[in-house]
Amino acid sequence: RFKVSQGTVRKAVDELAAENLLMRRQGKGTFVATHAEEQVQYRFLRLAPDQPSPLPGSARREFLDCRRLRAPVDVARSLQMKAGDMVVEVRRVLHFSGQPVVLDDIWLPGHMFKGLTADRLSEYRGPMYGLFESEFGVRMIRAEEKLRAVAADETEARLLEVELGTPLLSVERLAFTYGDQPVELRRGLYRTDHHFYRNELS
Known part of the structure; x- marks a missing residue:
């Protein structure tokens, strides 16, 4: 055929x-x-513990905020939107083995994620990308990342339970769906005192 x-x-x-x-x-x-599959639940999470342990399985998500607002210029540019278009902004902390390790700030196009709330995020038992796929029809296909070292400011230090100025790994991820359309901008700060960032090149 x-x-x-x-x-x-x-x-x-x-x-x-x-x-x-x-x-x-x-x-x-x-x-x-789908992102509900065990093999792909944490497809883009490249963090691994210094001492081998089931990192993804031990994760606890703490959603601090989920709100709709007009997109800042830099966010709109990354998501190929107009400045001032509505986006959903999510802030969460990922805890591993009882310790806060990742602080994520996430922006999503508002028109694609109508009805997304902090309660819905907290109630959903699977990975966030699984929720996006099953309830909003948005599947993440690939992602681009930028990595740099930064120092924790006062708010970041408090949320990650580290000293002010502690070195953190900053990971900015832009995720794409079909048609190479950007649908998520994520800026994560990672503690690396007991974890490292792992990538496989081929």
Whole structure:
């Protein structure tokens, strides 16, 4: 039908499975992966503990704020929106083994996430991207990141329970959905006293 050989299709499927975009289930077949799948729940979280432990499974999410506001110029530019368009802004802390490790500030296009509230985020048991996919029809396909070292200011130090001026890893992530459309800007601050940032290059 598409005038493509079976070998080419098989290779394409293998590559998509390797990128966790397709999931193989023994005895059932191959399916489009969702962020509810265990293998891709923390697809973009590259933080790992110095001492091996089930990091994602031990995560506790604390949502500090979720509000609608007009997009600041830099946020609008990243999300390819007009300055002043409505966005949803979320602030949360991720705790691992009882310790605050990640402080995230997240911006989402308001017209794509109508009805998103702090209560809904807190009630949802799965990963945030799973909620975005199942309730708002937005699937994160890929992301770009910028990393730099920063010093904790007073608010960041209080929320992450570190001393003022403590070095933190700043990770700015822009996530895209189909059509290479940016749909999430996330600025995270990571404690690295007991964790490190891991990436795989090929």
